[in-house]
Amino acid sequence: xxxxxxxxxxxxxxxxxxxxxxxxxxxxxxxxxxxxxxxxxxxxxxxxxxxxxxxxxxxxxxxxxxxxxxxxxxxxxxxxxxxxxxxxxxxxxxxxxxxxxxxxxxxxxxxxxxxxxxxxxxxxxxxxxxxxxxxxxxxxxxxxxxxxxxxxxxxxxxxxxxxxxxxxxxxxxxxxxxxxxxxxxxxxxxxxxxxxxxxxxxxxxxxxxxxxxxxxxxxxxxxxxxxxxxxxxxxxxxxxxxxxxxxxxxxxxxxxxxxxxxxxxxxxxxxxxxxxxxxxxxxxxxxxxxxxxxxxxxxxxxxxxxxxxxxxxxxxxxxxxxxxxxxxxxxxxxxxxxxxxxxxxxxxxxxxxxxxxxxxxxxxxxxxxxxxxxxxxxxxxxxxxxxxxxxxxxxxxxxxxxxxxxxxxxxxxx
Amino acid sequence: xxxxxxxxxxxxxxxxxxxxxxxxxxxxxxxxxxxxxxxxxxxxxxxxxxxxxxxxxxxxxxxxxxxxxxxxxxxxxxxxxxxxxxxxxxxxxxxxxxxxxxxxxxxxxxxxxxxxxxxxxxxxxxxxxxxxxxxxxxxxxxxxxxxxxxxxxxxxxxxxxxxxxxxxxxxxxxxxxxxxxxxxxxxxxxxxxxxxxxxx
Numbered sequence: 265x266x267x268x269x270x271x272x273x274x275x276x277x278x279x280x281x282x283x284x285x286x287x288x289x290x291x292x293x294x295x296x297x298x299x300x301x302x303x304x305x306x307x308x309x310x311x312x313x314x315x316x317x318x319x320x321x322x323x324x325x326x327x328x329x330x331x332x333x334x335x336x337x338x339x340x341x342x343x344x345x346x347x348x349x350x351x352x353x354x355x356x357x358x359x360x361x362x363x364x365x366x367x368x369x370x371x372x373x374x375x376x377x378x379x380x381x382x383x384x385x386x387x388x389x390x391x392x393x394x395x396x397x398x399x400x401x402x403x404x405x406x407x408x409x410x411x412x413x414x415x416x417x418x419x420x421x422x423x424x425x426x427x428x429x430x431x432x433x434x435x436x437x438x439x440x441x442x443x444x445x446x447x448x449x450x451x452x453x454x455x456x457x458x459x460x461x462x463x464x465x466x467x468x469x470x471x472x473x474x475x476x477x478x479x480x481x482x483x484x485x486x487x488x489x490x491x492x493x494x495x496x497x498x499x500x501x502x503x504x505x506x507x508x509x510x511x512x513x514x515x516x517x518x519x520x521x522x523x524x525x526x527x528x529x530x531x532x533x534x535x536x537x538x539x540x541x542x543x544x545x546x547x548x549x550x551x552x553x554x555x556x557x558x559x560x561x562x563x564x565x566x567x568x569x570x571x572x573x574x575x576x577x578x579x580x581x582x583x584x585x586x587x588x589x590x591x592x593x594x595x596x597x598x599x600x601x602x603x604x605x606x607x608x609x610x611x612x613x614x615x616x617x618x619x620x621x622x623x624x625x626x627x628x629x630x631x632x633x634x635x636x637x638x639x640x641x642x643x644x645x646x647x648x649x650x651x652x653x654x655x656x657x658x659x660x661x662x663x664x665x666x667x668x669x670x671x672x673x674x675x676x677x678x
Numbered sequence: 679x680x681x682x683x684x685x686x687x688x689x690x691x692x693x694x695x696x697x698x699x700x701x702x703x704x705x706x707x708x709x710x711x712x713x714x715x716x717x718x719x720x721x722x723x724x725x726x727x728x729x730x731x732x733x734x735x736x737x738x739x740x741x742x743x744x745x746x747x748x749x750x751x752x753x754x755x756x757x758x759x760x761x762x763x764x765x766x767x768x769x770x771x772x773x774x775x776x777x778x779x780x781x782x783x784x785x786x787x788x789x790x791x792x793x794x795x796x797x798x799x800x801x802x803x804x805x806x807x808x809x810x811x812x813x814x815x816x817x818x819x820x821x822x823x824x825x826x827x828x829x830x831x832x833x834x835x836x837x838x839x840x841x842x843x844x845x846x847x848x849x850x851x852x853x854x855x856x857x858x859x860x861x862x863x864x865x866x867x868x869x870x871x872x873x874x875x876x877x878x
Contacts, residue, residue, distance in 0.1 A: 308736070308737050308738070308739045308741070309736075309738070309739055309740075309741035309742050310742050311741040311742055311745055311779075312736050312741065315736075315774050315779070316774065319767070319770060319771045319774055321774070341759060341760035341762050342760060342762050342770065407742070408742050408746075409746050435743070435746075436742055436743040436746040436747070437743060438739045438740060438742065438743065440739070441739070450718075
């Protein structure tokens with residue numbers, strides 16, 4: 265143990281940009297300042313992260329937002345009870361299609377403007393045209409079945425009248441292989457985090473058609489998943505880590521630090537990609553197709569808009585999508601498991617000594633904030649939202665049965 | 679019931695390791711072993727092979743894709759699940775430590791799978807040990823080379839005998855509590871920075 269370290273924490277992460285807050289907590293000294301010796305292990309699959317958490321190699325890890333829910337609901341092997349006391353950021357993903365699919369979409373009115381309603385409508389028209397001609401369904405890839413990517417892709421398609429279970433095929437491809445799979449024609453499109461969308465644009469083999477921040481503004485993506493047994497045995501270590509992550513996230517958000525952050529992430533032990541490739545996610549300025557460029561507000565937020573608060577409404581929305589796509593049955597028991605997975609209480613109690621602004625509620629009505637809205641107590645400033653879904657739907661976690669029923673009927677109508 | 683031999687599929691990008699496992703399984707009497715290094719087109723291969731047990735190295739970045747395929751693909755006639763023996767946490771830990779995971783078709787009895795997993799684990803460990811020893815031998819050779827160069831520099835610049843040069847390196851290493859090869863490397867680097875390169 266290093267001099268002065270009172271807590272030793274071992275964490276796993278995937279080489280993706282949204283591990284930045286965890287990586288910077290270790291590399292920029294935020295963990296050490298909280299008395300933590302943080303050991304980070306780079307992993308090659310989410311399955312490995314799940315396994316190593318379960319057998320105790322890792323105390324906690326960078327995880328896909330729905331992954332801890334899938335563990336607790338028994339959807340994965342070797343599952344161990346996992347809780348989420350911290351979110352690693354909002355947004356960051358895009359949907360990219362091949363040049364051929366883009367040409368077909370453009371013929372049906374798609375514009376390089378990322379507008380999910382317009383591009384989705386054009387994609388639907390292309391899909392029906394192909395079906396009429398007897399061609400194979402388009403194949404889209406996501407990174408994991410229990411991922412924000414899978415659920416937001418399906419949400420977008422379904423809201424545009426496309427049945428993702430019947431009219432397209434969805435397969436799993438690891439993020440670094442997406443661009444190659446698209447170029448080789450093994451897939452027609454994909455939903456993944458940056459820089460794997462810009463990678464296809466740079467190679468001249470793909471077009472970005474929409475982004476997560478436009479499908480559902482300020483929506484959850486990666487989280488810190490913690491083995492519950494470890495959290496219960498080490499409450500002080502966890503609280504110290506949450507404070508370190510808070511300081512790290514604030515540092516990551518500040519544009520003055522983006523150069524240094526990109527240099528840290530560029531190291532082979534972390535993301536291992538040149539700083540220039542990381543700029544789109546840091547600036548929100550995307551090259552869509554080698555011609556059109558667009559700057560997206562709130563493209564990826566590692567800290568602002570209470571990005572680190574583990575909203576129960578985020579977990580519950582993931583749960584509704586697991587139900588919607590047949591991953592889990594909607595029962596009172598399963599709902600209770602989903603409700604207990606994200607732990608805003610732990611976040612709040614760890615950060616309380618810092619005197620920073622904290623949301624007062626554990627859940628919010630998603631899609632209700634049309635503009636950025638100041639909330640919280642006087643003196644401490646906290647701005648939330650906007651948090652709208654592109655189709656204008658509202659998710660009220662207190663009306664979860666109605667939401668699930670509404671999505672079911674929408675699916676049978678289309 | 680007729681006891682048929684199990685069809686085992688080994689998915690490993692490391693060809694040498696895969697062949698070591700394959701050999702081990704064959705020695706243990708498993709005739710139906712298939713090795714795949716590249717996962718492209720794997721759904722079709724699985725449909726052909728109809729494996730009872732699938733062994734995958736944990737470094738394989740396609741594990742998430744494979745797990746999803748085992749559950750959903752039309753290529754898989756019976757669901758395939760990860761081998762998890764709740765009563766035997768130690769063997770799961772040993773497998774993850776060794777860097778291997780196993781998947782089995784629905785309904786296969788645990789005791790028939792366990793020897794295959796144990797075999798894979800021991801062969802994975804043997805391979806890691808071999809790779810480590812090879813790496814040690816390589817770095818041993820490297821440090822011997824750098825010590826020779828450092829001795830050469832000392833002999834030339836200070837007019838020492840080979841033995842005296844080595845003794846000086848050893849004494850310096852002991853005084854600084856560092857390895858001789860580290861001291862030698864520092865000397866070679868410093869000499870390269872300071873003077874006309876000794877070799878050029």
